[in-house]
Every structure is written in C-alpha cells, then in structure tokens.
Amino acid sequence: MEVIDQWVAEFILRRQHNPRVAPINLISALQLGDSSDCIKLKVSSVLRDISNSLIRGTIDEGMLDLLEILEKLLLQQHSLLMESHKSAYSWTAAECTLRFMWPMFASDGLFTEALERIWTKRIGILKESGSDLVTHDLLKWETDFNKALEEHELYQRIRETNIRYTAISFLTQLLKEQWALLGSSSLESVAQRRFLKRKAVNVEGDVVDNRGDQSAVDESTRGLESDTVDVINEQRGEEDRNGNNRENANHGEGMECPENDGIDNGNAADEEHTMGAQEQEHEPSLDKGDKTVARELKDYLLEIQRHIDPSIRRGEEPNTAINHSVDVTPQPTRVNRTATRGQDHNEATQQDNVNEKGSDSKGTWSSRIRPRLPTPVPLNVSPLKKGGLAKPHVRRPKKFWTPEEVEALREGVKEYGKSWKDIKNGNRALFSERTEVDLKDKWRNLVGG
DNA sequence: CTAGGGCTACAG
C-alpha cells in the first residue's frame, strides 16, 4: 500500500467527525494487507466504528461484531487482550439481550430468539474457537439469562438493571486504552519531525545531536506539543460551536474521541518524541513527501487557528454541555472521572435515573458488581499518622520519561497487559530506574485517565 | 503486587 494512501486513510480514521465514511468500508475498499502498519490501520478503523456507535448511542449486535473483529486483529498483532475488552464484550452482549426484555414476561417477546441468536449461536462460535472473550463473567451472564427464562423474578431483576451504563463504561475504557496503544498518527509524527528539524537548524551553533543535547530536543518537542495540540484543541472548539455536542471530550473522557483528547494531547505528543527523535536520525526516504505533507498540515492547522477565538481552549468547558446529545453517551465517563476525584454521588445517582429506576446497583443477584460505580467515601488516614512524625522523606528526583521508555511501555502493555512487574522484567535495562508503580503511573497519564 | 488518591513542582 502506498504510503500516502495509508496516511490519508489514517487521517480520515482518526479525524473526529467524518459522517461520510464508515471506517469498515474504507478499510475494505483499501484492500489492506497484513503488515503491521495495515493492522494498525484496521484497528483504528474498528476503534473508530466503535466510537461512532457510542456517539450515536447505539450498542447493538454490530458492536459485538466489532469487538470480535478487534480481537482477531489484536491476535494478529500478538497483543494481549485487555480486560476492558473482555468486559466490554460481555456487558455489550448482555445489553443486546436486555433490549429484548422489555415485555413483562420472558415468553412474550423476542427474548428467546435473542438468547438463541446471541448466546447459543454467536457466543457458541466464540467458545468453539477458544476465544479469550469468553470469560467467567460472560458465562455467568449466560446462565443468568437462561435461568431468567424460567424464573420470573430473576427475569424482572435483570430487566431493570442498568447494564447499558456499564457496557458504555467498559467500551469507553477500551477505546482509551487502545488509542493509547496506537500512539500518534503518521501525519502527526511527520509534523513533529519537521518541527524538530527546523528547531535544530535554528539552534545552529549549538549541539544538535540528540543524545548529546537532550534538552534541546526536549525543548523543541515540547514546544511542538503545545503548538500542535493547541491547534487541534481549538479546531475542536470550533466544531463545537458549529453545533456539535462535544464538551465532555474536553476532559479527555468523552467517548466520542478519546484519541484526540486523553491521548493525542498528552501522550501522543509524548510519543511523538519517539518518532521525532528516532526517525530524525535515519530515514531520509520519505523526506520530500514529508515536507510537503507537513507543510500543508501545518498551514491547515494555522488556518483553523486563525478562525478561532483565542479564548476557546481546553481549559474552560463545561456549561453548555449536557443538554442534548445522544442517549446516555456522555455520562459514564464523567461519573468515572468525578468518582475518582472523590465526590460522585450526584453524578452517579443521576446516571442511574437516566434509564431506569430499579437498577440493582448492589449486584445482589449473581454477585456481579458494577465496576467503580458509586465510589464510597474517600477518606483518609488519620491526621495523627501524618502529623505525628513528620519524616521529610526524601523524594526521588523527578526524571522525565524518554521516548524509548514510553515506546517500551506501550509494547509492554501490548504484550503483558497491565502486569507492570512483567513489563519491567521484560526490559530491565531500560526500566532500571523505574519502579512498577512508575510504569503504572506513566500508563495512567498516557491513557489520560 | 496493583489500583487509585494525593502531593509537589512547574509551566502557562
């Protein structure tokens, strides 16, 4: 596949609003091969589809298809399946079934057909293939649903459960993590690289060598980060004004485009260090094309910037938000976010009211627990502990993550999942100065959570 | 050991 095709496809896929192109269609039209780049593209397209679905508020069996496809792709990449992926699958499957439970009695509607179609057939196939998507949780759902056929009471309880919310949470989580793994797009990398080069030239007399003058490179990339990122943000700002419901995306949690927020901001930029630094050294092949594309990209972004009220930045946001918007879409992440900050009750309960009253948040039936929903009260160590023996405790000096480390971390997560210990052991040399906790912390801000 | 909240330094 031509490089330029790939860039264009990637651009379209990563772009936030593109109502015209269904990613899956785009991908099949392009006839991608199985090279790692192509797989990445395919993954992007699936993620984009999932994201689009969420924006529309659609959680249907198409979503199950997407999750299954994603699993296959990840398998080709030899990546570990994320927990969020598995959970998203089982809760989505449950949600798909739930939607056929609107009649009061199991026998009245299409519930039995749905059971047959989703659980017996679809998931039956998964079982046969030994898919990792078949989890304990999933099986538990299966038995619950089957039991519900007989036991009216169980049927009622499931019927009134807010499965959708959990499904959305997991799907959002999955998107975040996967976008984080993908890192930044080629175009962005090119822009970064170009910027680096220019910076390097400007610096002239000074050392330009990457290794020798770490700070110079850091500086330039940093400048670039804010540069590009701001522009992107503002671009989004504009789209908002044009009548879209964004808003929550500002926080990096809107499901509509995790890659632009949580990731492209902090981490993509971060990773761009990688590409920038590495590719700068060796790879003149694309140079000419690079320059053209990079220039156009930059011009485009500047153009947008010019149209935009400088006051619109990512910092200020929520006010106009929630009003319309599709379905439940925006809420879950907000809840998560606030929950993690310790005060969540309003949000959480409000959420529950959204599409049902009876929701069984205690998970009394079948011990399934809603993930991190109503985070209990925070609180806290006794003040004694703290005040008592103020041992200053020397902090380790702050050490910024190098692009190599970030890349290695990404790879590590791909390979081992969130086993920070394994990841560290997998690359002792590189991570010699990092603890497992460091890895975990870094990943946390990579995914923007 | 991991997850998640908190703290500190720093940049805008």
Next chain:
DNA sequence: CTGTAGCCCTAG
C-alpha cells in the same frame, strides 16, 4: 489559578 507529570502512600 489551573493542568500536568512524576512520585508517594495505602488499601486490598
């Protein structure tokens, strides 16, 4: 003042 990155602390 706010957001971010890195590091610390603690519960489970």
